[in-house]
Amino acid sequence: MNAQAMTSATTASPPVSRPAFGSVLAGSMAVANWHDGRWSAHELRRTATIELSPAAHVLHYASTCFEGFKAYRWADGSIHVFRMDRHIARMRQSARALALPEPDAAQLAAMITAVVDRVRDEVPEPPGALYLRPLLFGTTPNIGAASVPATEAMLLVLASPVWDYFTAGPKPLRIYVEERAARCAPHLGMVKTGGNYAAAMGPTLAARQKYTVDQVLFCPGGEVQETGAANFLLIRAGHILTRSLDPTFLHGVTRESLLAIAPQLGFRVEERVFTVAEMLDWARDGEAALSGTAAVLAGVGTLVREDGEHRVGSGEVGPHTRRLRAALVAMQQGEVPTPPGWITRV
Numbered sequence: 001m002n003a004q005a006m007t008s009a010t011t012a013s014p015p016v017s018r019p020a021f022g023s024v025l026a027g028s029m030a031v032a033n034w035h036d037g038r039w040s041a042h043e044l045r046r047t048a049t050i051e052l053s054p055a056a057h058v059l060h061y062a063s064t065c066f067e068g069f070k071a072y073r074w075a076d077g078s079i080h081v082f083r084m085d086r087h088i089a090r091m092r093q094s095a096r097a098l099a100l101p102e103p104d105a106a107q108l109a110a111m112i113t114a115v116v117d118r119v120r121d122e123v124p125e126p127p128g129a130l131y132l133r134p135l136l137f138g139t140t141p142n143i144g145a146a147s148v149p150a151t152e153a154m155l156l157v158l159a160s161p162v163w164d165y166f167t168a169g170p171k172p173l174r175i176y177v178e179e180r181a182a183r184c185a186p187h188l189g190m191v192k193t194g195g196n197y198a199a200a201m202g203p204t205l206a207a208r209q210k211y212t213v214d215q216v217l218f219c220p221g222g223e224v225q226e227t228g229a230a231n232f233l234l235i236r237a238g239h240i241l242t243r244s245l246d247p248t249f250l251h252g253v254t255r256e257s258l259l260a261i262a263p264q265l266g267f268r269v270e271e272r273v274f275t276v277a278e279m280l281d282w283a284r285d286g287e288a289a290l291s292g293t294a295a296v297l298a299g300v301g302t303l304v305r306e307d308g309e310h311r312v313g314s315g316e317v318g319p320h321t322r323r324l325r326a327a328l329v330a331m332q333q334g335e336v337p338t339p340p341g342w343i344t345r346v
């Protein structure tokens with residue numbers, strides 16, 4: 001805990017008011033266009049409005065995918081991107097699944113590092129970071145192309161300074177367990193595409209209104225899957241249980257990173273399908289958490305179902321969740337070494 005956090009914890013003064021996650025864009029962005037079957041050279045531009053035909057493919061047929069990951073300012077002031085290659089690979093996989101032109105891995109890497117370099121003064125101190133948001137969408141102006149892939153596309157890399165996700169310290173989440181509605185079409189679960197978030201919006205807003213929850217855990221057919229934008233882990237002493245990878249849900253890089261470091265921290269990792277009944281059983285004396293780039297690992301305090309509320313463990317963010325989170329954050333901040341290839345210095 002840094003000195004500032006310590007002060008606010010001991011005096012219980014209100015946290016400094018910071019812009020909400022994602023509401024501020026950094027001053028520069030990178031742009032490349034797909035035209036005549038190839039990518040243009042990319043350029044760095046001042047972040048500003050883009051021009052788009054009202055007939056653009058993406059506006060009608062949702063040909064779009066994105067990524068989300070972070071660059072961190074280390075104690076010596078240097079800036080480092082966490083697991084950039086995994087996010088580039090996932091972006092290319094999303095593009096393929098949507099019949100969008102695949103970004104070139106080397107070019108996308110160059111666009112990301114160029115943006116980070118250009119806006120390095122805007123990277124906040126920890127626990128803040130620079131959130132990076134590559135975005136790809138079909139621009140072909142043709143409203144008759146419902147079943148034809150876009151032949152023109154735009155690739156952007158946006159950056160957004162973000163501050164601590166939990167402004168008032170880690171707060172246990174209230175999660176609604178949704179056993180009927182699916183988050184998205186099952187074959188698109190592993191694709192980071194806008195339509196999936198649109199599909200999850202209705203069930204999420206309904207649950208928020210009815211049960212005042214933070215998020216919805218989608219469990220179609222009674223099998224635990226994930227929430228609208230984060231993976232789900234069950235955690236207890238020496239043991240982590242999470243759903244095994246399949247195309248129905250997003251394969252989080254945070255999930256992958258946590259599972260990779262868990263054995264060194266003394267956790268056995270079990271990846272398999274499990275049911276809501278099994279989750280509720282675990283919750284009686286175990287922990288549950290959501291994993292994703294934004295919050296890293298966020299503890300779940302309560303699972304809400306139509307049959308009532310189920311407290312998870314003590315109802316607070318559990319010690320094993322805190323320990324796993326701290327271990328990954330220490331790697332992101334350069335305080336402890338990572339496995340090879342996880343960090344790209346800019």
Ligand SMILES: *Cc1c(COP(=O)(O)O)cnc(C)c1O
Binds near residue numbers: 292294
């Ligand atoms: C982005 C996302 C995640 C988390 O992925 P990370 O790579 O860990 O940030 C999980 N689920 C969904 C639906 C997502 O969109």
